[in-house]
Amino acid sequence: MRDLLGQRQPADVQQRLARVGARLATVVGEILFNSNQFPLARRWYLAAARAAREAGDTYLADIALAGGAYLPIYAGEPREVLAHVLPRLDQGPAPTPAIAWLLGFAAKAYVSLGDRTGFERAIEASRISWTSARPIPSTRGFSLSCRRSTLSTRRAAGETSETSRGLLKRRPGR
Template sequence: MATMAAGLVENVWNGPDLLEQVLDSGNVGEGRLLLLEQESERLGQRVVKVPPTSLLQEALLHLSGVRGLLGQRQPVDVQRRLARVGAQLATVVGEILFNSNQFPLARRWYLAAARAAREAEDGYLGDIVLAGAAYLPTYAGEPREVLAHILPRLEQGPSPSPAIAWLWGFAAKAYAALGDQPAFERAIEASRLSLEQSSPDTVQPGIFSFLPEKHAFYEARGRVDLRDTEGAAAAAARALATYDLTDTTEPALVRFEHASALAQAGEIEEAYRIAVGAITDPHTFHSVSVVTRAHEFGTLLDPAGQIVREWREVLAGLSAPDASISALSPVPRT
């Protein structure tokens, strides 16, 4: 009975894809292609609006269909469009796994996304994947690895785009973490210029682009690391003025930059208030980036003071996303 039930569940999950793959054998219909493209774009925007793991099943189901179609070797143009969808969906999965503290799995998905972007001959998407993968060494505290990961691409002198602006932003943060202020200033300015010179229709919300408020957030983080408290506070204020505050992680991270700047300036009580607000905001998802930043903020507080004890109590109620894959939403076997 258990075997029959498992087979029934598998057919319920995969039956529509299997049927459509037969119907699309050798030449995917335009309607199916458009649907897959729209869904991958939607997921790329949605993944910053909801707890990321809630989208894992959906992304993997769409990927299952794309894999089946790619395996049939469609006409060249169709094959490229499918590969592009596959690259986008794999990037979404990489984003989900990064936020869930699954760094080795996320790295593997980003590598697959990069391979699919090359198959699609989509250089812009390849740059987006490269930027997404830069989260891993950034939040592992390895700024030199960040630079080794992205500088070869930037040294090619690429044309301005949101993806290139994002890569320069990562470089700026890495230089700041290493205490190299001149290199930080050059990189954050290069990021700003690349974004300003990008085609306006490419600057949009979601993980397939880079927005001015994210640039301001990266500047704020770099200036906190360089102990430029006034500059950090100003950049954080610019970011918060334009962010969609319903996003699940980045507004909270910007608030931590603001709180960190205040703590460096000696305004401990106000810094604590803002940091608590970042953690307790109902929109905030306690991703690995948020939890990591929360712990980093605690290092700015007087280790013998009352506020640091209160902050430790706040942190005790947090936990980084479970490192076990079983903690993620269950997915069907495909």
């Protein structure tokens, strides 16, 4: 693949190579994350997002962005999670499972900060994004973990009011 990327290719081939590179980099990022190699995982997720943007595949870029959001989530840095996902969400993207996933990360960050309104807004937007998303043909056979995660987001979004009441009642000072 490196040899192919090093040579100029027709535009459609170049786009496919960038998309394959983005998928590969996302998988490598996930493997490194699961191996506790967080700085390397971050670099691979960034490379995946760059390759996806080069390919013109915003959905794949959103998947890479979501993968990178695991790093601050697991580090217990909710403000960094929001700094990571809100610039994309503020663009008003079309509803997709990946956007529902990003909104799920925002909801989790808002809960960690004790922001009931932010949580309810994000989890409801996640539910809406999930239920109104069209199938994404460019991701056939890619990222089973993404599908598992979006299923988790969907479950959480379907329990919006019960979840928000239960989670936020347990927070001190609320």
